[in-house]
Amino acid sequence: MCCSNNITEKDLQPGIRDKSYLERIKGMQFFDPHIHMVSRTTDDYEAMVDAGIVAVIEPAFWVGQPRTGIDTFRDYYSSLIGWERFRASQFGIKHYCTIGLNSREANNEPLAEQVMELLPLFVYKEGVVGVGEIGFDDQTPAEEKYYRLQLELAKEAGLPVQIHTPHRDKKRGTTRSMDIAVEHGLDPGMVIVDHNNEETMKEVLDRGFWAGFTIYPFTKMGNERMADIVKQVGTERIMINSAADWGISDPLAVPKTAALMKDMGIREEDIRKVTYQNAMDAFAQSGQIDEADFTGVKNIDQNLKFGKNTVLRGGQQPRTDKSSIIIR
Template identity: 35%
Template sequence: MRTFDPSIHMTSRTTDDYEAMYAAGVRAVVEPSFWLGQPRTSPASDSMTPAEDTALAAQLQLAAAHGLPALVHTPHRDKLAGLRRTLDVVRESALPEEHVLIDHLNETTVKEAKDSGCWLGLSVHPDTKIDEERMAAILRAYGPEQVLVNSAADWGRSDPLGTRRVGDLMLAEGFTEDEVDRGPWCNPVAAYGLSGRLNLDVAATDATHEGNSILRGEA
């Protein structure tokens, strides 16, 4: 099963995780850049303050100006109110809804997000977000057409193979292969492909030092 994990914190993972992900069919990932003190370059909101509204609006404007899609992280707290405010800011921007991925949705927010026309980001995280069974139930209720399933794989108990496990469960529960292919592959490719910069044809790297592709001893 081919997999594009559209939001996963790989700085939390090990080399063994990368190998296991590849063996499971993962061929592309997008890592949020705000982890471990890195500069935050994806819009996000948590407390819904005026300052966050201003920052979100500015980043949506940047995306519109440069012809890029935007991934928007919805609040951890009071999620439905946070989603509604987020959608208000999106509608006030120059970026069309179909170029916006609303991430970290759950059962309380997915319907309104779907009705907005945005892409729907759902994170598999057994303790803090959604487990595989809940994810499959959401996909059965709302369909896979706009959904991007991601593993998140950040703090606490998490699994970098969460997206693949959702696909396996969907097949076991009677989803078609085409339906299963949408969330882990087709939809992420379509959403991020709106940038015009997505290139999935990556040439193999020759090993240069004892099986390690990192160049060593170079000036």
């Protein structure tokens, strides 16, 4: 989400749309392990597949305003495993999700109790690759209570955990999240600590957790800083995501960062680790990701593509020419 930045006249000018970076990452495949597609348009899906994104993970999150009843929670979780999965498939993108009660809404305890009863019905579903995103926001006792309960749920279901680290008092919140996970007997190798920065990453990596980095303008990481980190500390257990949502964010953050890393002289195999393979390895521990799924999706595309446009095209979305003023 965005912030109260000091905006200048320059910041309000329209940018130049230079897509030449796509040439430099042609043929590479990307996996964005944190993106909230529910807040994005189908145009984004089209741009993502053009940039080489083959799979995404959509963590359950705060949708921008508080939910007032259990049914809206259920409908939201259902949309992650139903409608969004279908929408992504229309573009040949494999859509996974993590299911959980986010930290902000953990503070509505009567509702949180009902959500906890609902969660077991969802975490065992196909394509649910973890419990997430959970953790701390305000770091209240209620947040801690439901964080702990969900760690137990993840353990019972044998699923990885995707941890959201707080914006405020971040460093202490991150340490506390890891302490509690260890206290509950979770293997750090099953826990992805997200939204890291230069200040938090050392402890996360030293303790054996996976470190997610979110490339998100103004509030989280910039991708030049990200490339520097990879140059300095390497690629082990590091993964990059966009966390794109309803704020000013970028669903192409992962492929763009890959292009920038290439420009900065990072080897392609290292780029692949942090933009694809590490996220795959971490979340595949759920048993719910089969890499063949991606090639599978691609093959299906090919089979269905009899031509640009076919009758009975099997659910694929036809392309439109966005630069044309004629709409047919």
